[in-house]
Amino acid sequence: MTDINAYEETPEAQFGDYVALLKPRVMSLVVFTAFVGLWIAPGEVHPFIAFCSILFIALGGGASGALNMWYDRDIDAIMNRTQSRPIPAGRVEGSEALGLGIVLSVISVMMLGLVANWFAAAFLAFTIFFYAVIYTVWLKRWTPQNIVIGGAAGAFPPMIGWACATGGITVESLLMFALIFFWTPPHFWALALFMKEDYHKAGVPMLTVTHGRPTARRHIFAYTLVLAPFAIGLGLTSVGGPLYMAVAVVLNAAFIRGGWQILRRSEEQAVADGFAVERQVFKLSLYYLFLHFLALLVQSWIGGW
Amino acid sequence: MGLRTEHEIHGRRRSRNIGLGIVLLCFVALVFALTVVKVRQGDMMEAFDHQPRVSLIPAEAEDAAAAPEVAE
Numbered sequence: 001m002t003d004i005n006a007y008e009e010t011p012e013a014q015f016g017d018y019v020a021l022l023k024p025r026v027m028s029l030v031v032f033t034a035f036v037g038l039w040i041a042p043g044e045v046h047p048f049i050a051f052c053s054i055l056f057i058a059l060g061g062g063a064s065g066a067l068n069m070w071y072d073r074d075i076d077a078i079m080n081r082t083q084s085r086p087i088p089a090g091r092v093e094g095s096e097a098l099g100l101g102i103v104l105s106v107i108s109v110m111m112l113g114l115v116a117n118w119f120a121a122a123f124l125a126f127t128i129f130f131y132a133v134i135y136t137v138w139l140k141r142w143t144p145q146n147i148v149i150g151g152a153a154g155a156f157p158p159m160i161g162w163a164c165a166t167g168g169i170t171v172e173s174l175l176m177f178a179l180i181f182f183w184t185p186p187h188f189w190a191l192a193l194f195m196k197e198d199y200h201k202a203g204v205p206m207l208t209v210t211h212g213r214p215t216a217r218r219h220i221f222a223y224t225l226v227l228a229p230f231a232i233g234l235g236l237t238s239v240g241g242p243l244y245m246a247v248a249v250v251l252n253a254a255f256i257r258g259g260w261q262i263l264r265r266s267e268e269q270a271v272a273d274g275f276a277v278e279r280q281v282f283k284l285s286l287y288y289l290f291l292h293f294l295a296l297l298v299q300s301w302i303g304g305w
Numbered sequence: 306m307g308l309r310t311e312h313e314i315h316g317r318r319r320s321r322n323i324g325l326g327i328v329l330l331c332f333v334a335l336v337f338a339l340t341v342v343k344v345r346q347g348d349m350m351e352a353f354d355h356q357p358r359v360s361l362i363p364a365e366a367e368d369a370a371a372a373p374e375v376a377e
Contacts, residue, residue: 014317015324048342052335115339 013096017086021069021097022062022104030061030157036293037161037176040239040300045165052115053164057157060108060124064153066101067132070094072140075202101132116164123163127156144207151184152177158293172237178230179292186223186259187285189216193262194275194282217263220281224259228252231292239296241304247295251288258284 034057038050045053069076069087073094076082086092105128113121135150155177162173192199192208193216200209208216231252235245258281265277 012314012317012321014320016320018321018324046342046346048338052339055335 013086013092017091018100020086021066021092021100022059023065023069024062026065026154027058027061029154031058032290033176033180033293034058034157034161036297037158037173038165039161040296041162041165041173042238043165049115050164053112053120054161056108056112056115057124057160057164059104060112060128061157063101063104063108064128064131066097066104067128068136070097070101071132071136073097075204078202079198081198112164117167119167120160120163123156123160127153127160130156141204144205144210146205147188148185151181151188154184155180172234172239175230175234175237176296179227179234180289182223182227182230183285183289186220186227186255187282187289189220190258190262190278190282190285192216193270193278213267217265221256221259221263224252224256228256234296239300239304241299241302243302244292244295244299244304247291251291254284255281255288 031054035050035054038045038053069085072082073087076085077088082088087094087097105125109121109125109128112124131150131153135146135153139146139149158176158180159169159173162176163169189207192206193213200206207219231248232245234240235248258277261277262281270278
């Protein structure tokens, strides 16, 4: 007898569900910054080697995304924003995501080692470990500083790209790291100010809730001040130039101004205009990072100092 | 005809099979292309197996080995 109902218990995922486990939107940032890091690095890299390097860095980033979705499946089921992810929606089982994450991590690290060099591969392995274990498992549910330290995972890709081309770390790659690292807190907390406090309800401590919104405003402004010297300092290195410098000065001035406006506002003012300034600064933060890296890319094409 | 009816589950399964097939084919093509590029760049193509290969012994060592023979 045919028993078609037997199938309905097992989740049968489509191909796209596995792609969704790799967080394609996060991957696009990884691809862009890793590409810039690789492209502006000194030395010739064969275009196909460069392509493969970026591909496996992105795959490593995707693998850590799958590991993150496996570990966070309990809180993803609570928050509105993440309920439609493959695991909480019941299309993929948690163990499948874990398996996919581990297998893709190994493949991406081994392939990056064979394509580029083993230093870059070890760096990628460390980044996956940092995001999946240090951030997701340890810091995320423990401290409201989670995104500050976790931001390092997002800041490593340009350093890995640079390491693919040069086999090492230099002041330029460290400054590219600092640019993303110190950009993450103001970017995220500006979002946290106008976003619903979903995260906190799900058990992820957020600065806006644990220390209050005025504290978050002070932190945003402080980080925009810390960020500026690193962003402008990058312009003084071998990868900088007049164009990058002009872009960095304008964007940092605008970002500090935004941070100052956020600091000066009271909660009442913010609620009155529907968090207009906070939304504007969040939007600016997206352009901030994109334009800095774009400027580095264009500067390397037209030649630097 | 009940046995021939296609359940929606089969469509999802097919999407997975085709997707994985494409990914594996791309991976094979990628490794092949990578091999071509690496070989053209002159990267080392052979390594020591169970005994030293003549083609991999540094030139200085060969010269030094050859020198006593000349002396005799």
